[in-house]
Amino acid sequence: MGSASEVHPARKILAVVTVGGSSNSAPILEICQILAQRGHAIEFATLKGREELVQPYSFVSTVHIVGRALTAEEDEQLYLQITSWNHRTYAGRRDIMRFQKFLDSFWPETYRGLKKIVESTRPDFIFTDYQSVASRDIAAEYCVPVAAMWPQMPWFMAPQKWIPGVPGFQVRCLTSEHASMYDRLFEQSFILRWAPNFIDIYYCTRKMRRAAGVKTMPFMKLKPDYLVFVNSFFGLEPSKDLPPLIHAAGPILSDEWKPLEEEHESFLRDKKSVAYVAFGSHLILCFAIVEKILEGLADAMRDGYIDGVVWGMRAAAQNQILHSIDLASSPMVSGIKVVDLVQNKNPAWLFLEYAPQRGLLEHHSIKLFLTHAGASSANEGLYHGVPMLSMAINADQIQNSLRLVAAGVALGVDKHDFSALEIFRKVEAIIQDPDHEIQRNVRRMQRIAHVACRRKHLAADLVEEHMYDWDLRFERTTLTALSGLNGGRGKMLSPMHLQTADARISWLKATNTDQWLIVLGACAFVGMLWRFGPFVVMAGL
Structure with missing residues (x-):
């Protein structure tokens, strides 16, 4: 029998997060922390200026820079732009694709940077954020096993007939169970409505990749040929059948969080019903939206439904508000100057440039979470058991908001069509909750989230399982190593053990359509004999 080190050999794992922030890196590094405790070496690759992403994770041995930094000006302009996204219009969809093209523009240097890292350090496994297409390109080129972390069920993958439209892009209904015919048809027409945008980005991507000498194109298969983790869980995500290479591993959260400061x-301390407001670390809301939220919350405070507001708003967003108003005659909400609220001159309001979100959500005085429904915020709100008022701004936040509302833990607000009165009424409904329906659902989902969060250990198990399987699936000889076949691994001796056979064979064979064609052909032949056989015999006589 082999020793423990032979059965469970330590490996080098390269974690990659490029254009994403801490919401993208934290779930990957949480799993890597478990792998590091098991003896694996963890290295990290990112863009310049994002080295701080690994600061809470001392086990990361090396940080590699694979591309330039995103400038402060670019960051502010991008997030000002996406705040006004409107997926319902062609202009809005064009803006979304313009944003995606900007993120894709980091691909060439990221691809080159990762190529150098892989050639020099030879990692045994690549663990990447879903946005880093270059990581999967390099993994395929050098035959390195790879896992990708998604904030929701991956786009286009694992479709189900009772989930209308394209997986991951629903905006009106999550399943067909309670959806109207109109909503189902609307979701099914997604590809038609977005076709011009997809065609445009396809040609731009192909041009960019060919300029870098890469002739292949990224292709979203119905079943992946790499390991996929989803930082979510069934209960929030609609339950569906998944192939063995896709796993709902969330909510992936740290077991510890930053405590509250004395401020x-x-x-x-003396408040009993506080609303916590946060729209992520990047989004910059326009003043028209902020003013209506402020007014709705101020009215709810006036009527006694809440007695305080904590708003996490980074400096750039605060400056955007102050630059949008006349400081000399600042707009008023419920008789209070907006500038006084933002500058913390009112004892019932606290604006924080950095809000310790989990510490706040855990506090017994926080009774409501007004959120943009980002993946991390949705998971943390559920884990800490706080009912939510959800106002999606862009991207997967739209689907997350639908999921939170469907789970009965949130009320939704449309950023394009809401009023201060709607904010007030929905705060009233959540705080009063006369039938205790919201609180019951919040407790139910909190208990599920507490159990589901243990699955990050299962995710670490699956990384090891996939890595060890991959390592011994190839013939290793000096000749094959020199030839470079499969990245020097040699001939593949067996397929991935977690990949189902239908992903490797033709559609005809996988669906038994070839057998049905033979049966139909045989039936047709017998029918022809039965119908025309006597005439053939008589003609022969």
């Missing part, structure tokens, strides 16, 4: 504790 936060003193603000919350």
Whole structure:
């Protein structure tokens, strides 16, 4: 029998997060932390200026830079632009694709940077954020096993007939169960409505990749040929059948979080019903949206439904508000100057450039979470058991908001069509909750989330399982190593053990359509004999 080191050999794992932020890196590094405790070496690759993503994770041995930094000006302009996205219009869809093209523009240097890293350090496994297409390109080129982390069920993959439209792009209904015919047809027409945008980005991507000497194109298969983790869980995500290479591993959260500081504790100490507001670390809301939220919350405070507001708003977003108003005659909400609220001159309001979100959500005084429904915020709100008022701004937040509302833990607000009165009424409904329906659903989902969060250990198991399977699936000889076949691994001796056979064979064979064609052909032949056989015999006589 082999020793423990032979059965469970330590490997080098390269974690990659490029254009994403901490919401993208944290789930990957949480799983890598478990792998590091098991003896694996963890390295990290990212863009310049994002080295701080690994600061909470001391086990990361090396940080590689694979591309330039995103400038502060680019960051602010991008997130000002996406705040006004409207997927319902062609102009809005064009803006979304323009944003995606900008993110894709980092692909050439990321591809070259990762290529150098892989050639020099030879990692045994690549663990990447879903946005880093270059990671999967390099993994395929050098025959390195790879896993990708998604914030929701991956686009286009694992479709089901009772989930209308394209997986991951629903905006009106999550399943057909309670959806109207109109909503189902609307979702099914997604590809037609977005076809011009997809064609445009396809040609731009092909041109960019060919300029870099890469002739292949990224292709979204119905079943992946690599390991896929989803930082979500069934209960939030609609349950569906998944292939063995896709796993709902969320909510992937740290077991510890930053405690509240004295400033936060003193603000919350004498309050019993506080609304916490946060729209992520990047989004910059226009003043028209902020003003209506402020007015709705101020009215809810006036009527006694809440007695305080904590708003996490980074400096760039605060400056955007202050630059949008006349400071001399600042707009008023419920008799209070907006500028006084933002500058913390009112004892019932606290604006924080950095809000310790999990510490706040855990505090007993926080009774409502007004959120953009980003993946991390949705998971944290559920884990800490706080009912939500959900106002999606862009991207997967739209689907997350639908899921939170469907789970009964949130009420939704449309950023394009809402009023201060709607904010007030929905705060009232959540706080009063006369039938205790919202609180019941919140407790139910919180208990599920607490159990589901243990699956990050299962995710670490699956990384090892996939890595060890991959390592011994190839013939290793000096000749094949020199030839470079499969990245020097040699001839493949067996397929991936987690990949189902239908992903490797033709559609005809996988669906038994070839057998049905033979049966139909045989039946047709017998029918022809039965119908025309006597005439053939008589003609012969």
